Amino acid sequence: MSDFAEIILDGKSYKMPVVVGTEDEKAIDINNLRSESGYITLDSGYKNTGATESAITFLDGEEGILRYRGYPIEQLAEQSSFIEVAYLLIYGKLPTQQELDVFTNEIKIHTLVNEDMRKILDGFPSTAHPMGILSALISSLTAFYPESLNPNQSKEEVNLTIIRLMAKLPTIAAWSYKNSIGHPVNYPKNKLDYCSNFLHMMFAYPTEDYQIDPVVVTALNKLLILHADHEQNCSTSTVRLVGSANASLYSSVSAGISALWGPLHGGANQAVIEMLEQIKADGGDSKKFIAKAKDKDDPFRLMGFGHRVYKNFDPRATIIKKAADEVLTALGVNDPILDIAKELEEAALTDQYFVDRKLYPNVDFYSGIIYRALGIPTDMFTVMFALGRLPGWIAQWKEMREQKEPIGRPRQVYTGEKERNYVPMNGR
Numbered sequence: 563m564s565d566f567a568e569i570i571l572d573g574k575s576y577k578m579p580v581v582v583g584t585e586d587e588k589a590i591d592i593n594n595l596r597s598e599s600g601y602i603t604l605d606s607g608y609k610n611t612g613a614t615e616s617a618i619t620f621l622d623g624e625e626g627i628l629r630y631r632g633y634p635i636e637q638l639a640e641q642s643s644f645i646e647v648a649y650l651l652i653y654g655k656l657p658t659q660q661e662l663d664v665f666t667n668e669i670k671i672h673t674l675v676n677e678d679m680r681k682i683l684d685g686f687p688s689t690a691h692p693m694g695i696l697s698a699l700i701s702s703l704t705a706f707y708p709e710s711l712n713p714n715q716s717k718e719e720v721n722l723t724i725i726r727l728m729a730k731l732p733t734i735a736a737w738s739y740k741n742s743i744g745h746p747v748n749y750p751k752n753k754l755d756y757c758s759n760f761l762h763m764m765f766a767y768p769t770e771d772y773q774i775d776p777v778v779v780t781a782l783n784k785l786l787i788l789h790a791d792h793e794q795n796c797s798t799s800t801v802r803l804v805g806s807a808n809a810s811l812y813s814s815v816s817a818g819i820s821a822l823w824g825p826l827h828g829g830a831n832q833a834v835i836e837m838l839e840q841i842k843a844d845g846g847d848s849k850k851f852i853a854k855a856k857d858k859d860d861p862f863r864l865m866g867f868g869h870r871v872y873k874n875f876d877p878r879a880t881i882i883k884k885a886a887d888e889v890l891t892a893l894g895v896n897d898p899i900l901d902i903a904k905e906l907e908e909a910a911l912t913d914q915y916f917v918d919r920k921l922y923p924n925v926d927f928y929s930g931i932i933y934r935a936l937g938i939p940t941d942m943f944t945v946m947f948a949l950g951r952l953p954g955w956i957a958q959w960k961e962m963r964e965q966k967e968p969i970g971r972p973r974q975v976y977t978g979e980k981e982r983n984y985v986p987m988n989g990r
């Protein structure tokens with residue numbers, strides 16, 4: 563293996579060191595390329611660009627491998643809890659029982675949000691998308707905890723911000739839903755575990771007792787674990803980039819939420835269900851839509867298929883598909899759009915067109931289905947993704963700060979006009 567890459571430009575040779583990760587991932591370190599040669603690299607969408615060295619998540623897109631801090635996603639999804647995985651991602655190790663208890667209790671202490679946050683919430687129209695509310699309210703936490711704006715906070719102070727964010731995001735997320743349906747909000751119940759408490763805040767009515775279904779809690783734990791981190795995806799890169807400007811953790815995560823909202827990123831799980839509903843409303847003929855998806859002149863696009871980095875399969879999709887089958891059986895869900903989903907899935911796995919293009923169902927395809935079965939409204943799917951991704955965003959922000967990374971500042975190749983003189987209005 564080479565120790566360096568040789569780049570020849572204008573007849574001159576430049577040697578760039580090769581960096582190798584613990585899983586043998588190789589990168590050419592071009593930190594000095596511009597200063598030495600005057601050239602930059604161009605990589606739209608950063609498909610070949612490593613933005614950082616990170617010890618949090620390992621992903622092998624060819625082999626379908628995903629590990630958090632070295633632990634395979636399959637083992638974590640089967641044996642761990644979301645809170646334990648959050649600890650693992652944020653602090654880099656599996657907690658002892660005592661460490662887990664302390665972490666859990668610290669989060670419980672901070673689940674309430676300032677009553678003034680409710681006034682901000684009241685200002686949103688009931689039609690507001692919960693992701694917009696979530697992003698705005700998470701950013702507004704900086705107003706209630708202005709000390710988080712100080713980039714020189716001590717380790718303990720940063721940790722308190724982390725705990726507050728872990729504690730308050732579920733409350734704000736559930737409140738954004740209650741706002742959208744015009745119902746009073748529920749306050750957190752600290753005797754409940756993280757997932758049960760969220761379900762209580764989402765679904766309980768002041769008028770009735772709410773029974774938490776253990777099947778739903780188990781499924782939610784698994785879903786959140788599967789979404790907890792995914793190395794340098796769009797929202798995580800956003801969190802790191804915003805954080806690199808010394809923005810607070812709250813503002814950085816708020817920016818990450820906005821990035822996640824996009825239908826090409828976290829919004830895909832909502833787009834999947836909307837697509838299935840569109841097919842159902844059109845008569846439910848999935849074959850017609852499969853033909854449309856193959857027709858390059860047709861604007862219809864299959865949502866929830868293929869993945870930017872997984873080339874053969876998404877390991878999360880394998881786990882979630884099994885969980886979806888179990889949950890649907892356990893809850894006795896009979897939903898006509900699931901039949902359409904199954905037909906699309908079948909087509910994608912057997913039709914040569916999809917096989918050749920590696921358009922297999924991804925995690926967003928199944929997560930939409932499972933969230934729907936759990937009674938989570940479509941508008942809230944991406945909020946659920948954010949709830950799961952939170953520990954990953956926190957861990958990545960913390961790592962970026964601890965590694966003292968410089969402010970993110972990509973370059974460009976300018977393709978606009980050469981210098982020209984200003985033309986006064988009467989001369990145009």
Ligand code: MLT
Nearest residue numbers: 791792795796827870871
């Ligand atoms: C994610 O989990 O963030 C998505 O699969 C998108 C990605 O990794 O690019």
